Amino acid sequence: xxxxxxxxxxxxxxxxxxxxxxxxxxxxxxxxxxxxxxxxxxxxxxxxxxxxxxxxxxxxxxxxxxxxxxxxxxxxxxxxxxxxxxxxxxxxxxxxxxxxxxxxxxxxxxxxxxxxxxxxxxxxxxxxxxxxxxxxxxxxxxxxxxxxxxxxxxxxxxxxxxxxxxxxxxxxxxxxxxxxxxxxxxxxxxxxxxxxxxxxxxxxxxxxxxxxxxxxxxxxxxxxxxxxxxxxxxxxxxxxxxxxxxxxxxxxxxxxxxxxxxxxxxxxxxxxxxxxxxxxxxxxxxxx
Amino acid sequence: xxxxxxxxxxxxxxxxxxxxxxxxxxxxxxxxxxxxxxxxxxxxxxxxxxxxxxxxxxxxxxxxxxxxxxxxxxxxxxxxxxxxxxxxxxxxxxxxxxxxxxxxxxxxxxxxxxxxxxxxxxxxxxxxxxxxxxxxxxxxxxxxxxxxxxxxxxxxxxxxxxxxxxxxxxxxxxxxxxxxxxxxxxxxxxxxxxxxxxxxxxxxxxxxxxxxxxxxxxxxxxxxxxxxxxxxxxxxxxxxxxxxxxxxxxxxxxxxxxxxxxxxxxxxxxxxxxxxxxxxxxxxxxx
Numbered sequence: 001x002x003x004x005x006x007x008x009x010x011x012x013x014x015x016x017x018x019x020x021x022x023x024x025x026x027x028x029x030x031x032x033x034x035x036x037x038x039x040x041x042x043x044x045x046x047x048x049x050x051x052x053x054x055x056x057x058x059x060x061x062x063x064x065x066x067x068x069x070x071x072x073x074x075x076x077x078x079x080x081x082x083x084x085x086x087x088x089x090x091x092x093x094x095x096x097x098x099x100x101x102x103x104x105x106x107x108x109x110x111x112x113x114x115x116x117x118x119x120x121x122x123x124x125x126x127x128x129x130x131x132x133x134x135x136x137x138x139x140x141x142x143x144x145x146x147x148x149x150x151x152x153x154x155x156x157x158x159x160x161x162x163x164x165x166x167x168x169x170x171x172x173x174x175x176x177x178x179x180x181x182x183x184x185x186x187x188x189x190x191x192x193x194x195x196x197x198x199x200x201x202x203x204x205x206x207x208x209x210x211x212x213x214x215x216x217x218x219x220x221x222x223x224x225x226x227x228x229x230x231x232x233x234x235x236x237x238x239x240x241x242x243x244x245x246x247x248x249x250x251x252x253x254x255x256x257x258x259x260x261x262x263x264x265x266x267x268x269x270x271x272x273x274x275x276x277x278x279x280x281x282x283x284x285x286x287x288x
Numbered sequence: 289x290x291x292x293x294x295x296x297x298x299x300x301x302x303x304x305x306x307x308x309x310x311x312x313x314x315x316x317x318x319x320x321x322x323x324x325x326x327x328x329x330x331x332x333x334x335x336x337x338x339x340x341x342x343x344x345x346x347x348x349x350x351x352x353x354x355x356x357x358x359x360x361x362x363x364x365x366x367x368x369x370x371x372x373x374x375x376x377x378x379x380x381x382x383x384x385x386x387x388x389x390x391x392x393x394x395x396x397x398x399x400x401x402x403x404x405x406x407x408x409x410x411x412x413x414x415x416x417x418x419x420x421x422x423x424x425x426x427x428x429x430x431x432x433x434x435x436x437x438x439x440x441x442x443x444x445x446x447x448x449x450x451x452x453x454x455x456x457x458x459x460x461x462x463x464x465x466x467x468x469x470x471x472x473x474x475x476x477x478x479x480x481x482x483x484x485x486x487x488x489x490x491x492x493x494x495x496x497x498x499x500x501x502x503x504x505x506x507x508x509x510x511x512x513x514x515x516x517x518x519x520x521x522x523x524x525x526x527x528x529x530x531x532x533x534x535x536x537x538x539x540x541x542x543x544x545x546x547x548x549x550x551x552x553x554x555x556x557x558x559x560x561x562x563x564x565x566x567x568x569x570x571x572x573x574x575x
Contacts, residue, residue: 027373032373033373035493080543084543087548088547089372090319090376090496090500093373093376094496095539095540095543095544097497098497101536102533102536102537103536106533217489217490221384221489224377224380225381228377259392262384262388262391263391266381269377269381269384273377274370274378275366277370
């Protein structure tokens with residue numbers, strides 16, 4: 001029972017990690033929160049749904065949903081961040097909330113506000129591993145998430161673009177003086193962030209099998225909890241914290257009262273901000 | 289008056305109060321994305337008092353608001369250490385915590401909500417609006433108002449000038465929570481029924497949008513923002529299903545066109561001078 005729950009928690013948590021990583025990439029770069037991120041996630045889930053309905057195989061649908069969500073994230077950058085580069089930091093923050101409202105309502109118009117059932121696109125095989133029963137969907141979710149986590153982490157650390165991202169994050173003016181095309185880096189980061197949210201959207205939909213245009217609200221908030229617990233701007237911290245929250249959530253549902261779940265998560269969030277705002281593993285930049 | 293218009297006006301008045309509650313906290317350069325939480329505390333407390341104990345509405349409203357402002361103090365003191373994004377997220381977390389608390393709190397109905405509060409009227413709502421507008425009008429002309437301006441512009445200079453910055457910031461939180469608590473009580477007694485999802489994260493952010501888009505430099509901006517953006521969804525009814533999508537697009541556009549808000553301090557000053565000139569002309573004609 002315990003091991004089974006642990007696996008379920010890891011699976012749920014890894015989708016949270018993907019969302020939290022998307023937040024962190026943008027936050028690390030611009031020191032600003034993109035509160036439309038949860039709704040980009042929702043759009044990713046629905047794009048995957050629409051492609052699956054068209055009969056496109058899962059992996060292709062996943063890839064297309066990634067690209068689609070990435071493009072929506074680029075729109076967020078274009079309308080909420082670029083015109084407001086020099087504004088008070090609240091400007092882009094609130095603008096992204098308004099953009100989120102827009103996305104939710106466009107989503108409602110296209111797919112309706114009733115839950116949409118995700119089509120069964122793949123064979124469900126189940127494997128017995130000692131005391132744990134794992135389905136093929138769970139394995140795929142874990143594998144894709146882990147692959148992306150390691151991939152993004154290594155990308156930021158090792159590639160030329162990753163280096164440009166880190167340089168821009170440290171000081172935009174210095175980076176541009178050294179020949180980094182800051183606008184290109186910002187666009188690339190938003191696209192990657194959105195694509196990660198898109199994958200998380202499709203994977204989450206595969207777990208719950210039902211989606212509505214409002215799933216992004218809670219997932220977006222949970223992603224925010226993860227980046228705080230992991231330490232703002234800390235990519236690895238965000239990944240681990242996302243998984244941790246998933247495990248806490250599943251364990252709470254299994255051994256405690258499910259309806260207290262969000263109270264516990266947001267209580268933890270609040271306590272961290274009040275008493276340990278640097279998170280468990282430290283921030284990249286001390287702002288508080 | 290027609291019931292529909294009355295309903296729109298009542299919610300507009302409540303939105304004005306909520307915008308003022310955010311403005312009160314902003315006067316010391318702090319932003320709260322959790323005012324729906326203070327509103328919920330005011331709403332549930334006052335509703336419980338009137339329904340279960342038969343307390344009269346006015347004292348119940350005030351007790352509800354005092355409870356909210358007490359919690360505001362408890363939040364405001366540790367929140368002093370936080371700035372920028374951290375404070376935004378902490379208040380947001382607080383709002384969600386309050387919402388999930390009332391979702392699980394059985395004495396006030398839990399997930400099935402709380403039924404029965406009633407007795408709010410346009411007169412009562414706008415009475416409170418006038419009270420707080422008069423308060424902010426006087427505040428802007430007082431020594432305290434100038435101190436708050438100083439804290440907002442530069443807290444370090446303000447404290448060198450001998451102002452008690454900590455006390456002013458905590459006071460602002462207390463006041464904001466109090467106003468939000470009153471608004472919550474009025475809301476509960478206007479709707480006859482409340483549930484925890486009424487006080488969600490979206491409401492908190494909408495209130496802040498009223499203030500930022502209206503203009504955060506003066507309380508007139510907060511008021512105008514609340515009025516325009518409470519009426520806009522009603523005006524947009526002809527767009528039917530696309531109305532809220534369009535509303536979101538309008539919010540994004542206004543932010544791009546006027547990042548400092550619709551009403552700025554300069555506008556208020558120019559308007560005052562213009563009024564002054566007109567009065568002056570009228571007086572010289574008399575003579």
